[in-house]
Amino acid sequence: MNLTLNNPQTVSAPFGDRFAHVARLDLNGGALLMLAGQVAVDDHGEVVAPGNAAAQAERIFELITGILAAHGATLAGILHIRTFMTNLDDLPAYGAVRRRLLPADPASIPPASTTVEVNRLFLPGAVLEVEITAAVRTTA
Template sequence: MDREHVSSGTEWESTVGYSRAVRTGDEIHVSGTTATDEDGAVVAPGDPYAQTVRAIENVADALAALDASLSDVVRTRLFVTDIDDWEEIGRAHGEFFDTVRPATTMVQVERLIDPAMLVEVEAIARL
């Protein structure tokens, strides 16, 4: 089976041993993706809505590198540091996936790798 990898170029990928996204056949798995810019800096500290938007934009970029789009997403997982932010995070998710309607899960976690990160998004797409 062919296997394609997408890298975001962050130091974490080589240190931890993972890829931003992996495509095998007609399925793409996008790793947990946070609200970071091209240099790896956290975008919009303290703003769960803006961080969710940026994280999903980063997911979309990884999918595009594998000839897919958000419309191909069948599953998302949202890891959040404060479940009380669910409405803002959910609003951002809904703006991207309104008609796609993937299966999704949102869970609160104690923390993410950087304390400024409020949300992490995983996705699975099928072509």
């Protein structure tokens, strides 16, 4: 078992390098990836589309896709999604983006999921933060 903390080149470094974007636990035949909460920021750390849940969801999943790709994983490897929202009334907009990007095969069950409403997030204008746990298979 090997644990590494990483900030892949596929996305901008976290704010002030205060945390790792991903913790990777290598296991026999694969790895478990635990992504830090992602908010919709551009490459300069500015919030994208302040207050707009749908646009922020698009950006967040773009960041998540880049982090997963850096570790040989895809959105299909997501095991669990934890979402923090400042207003649960935004759930339909967020859910529409999620359903489009993570289409459920009719024969499969979607990833485990937790969604909670919070008073605020650490960046003004951010209305969503998404944490991901994913698996990547390194051997057949």
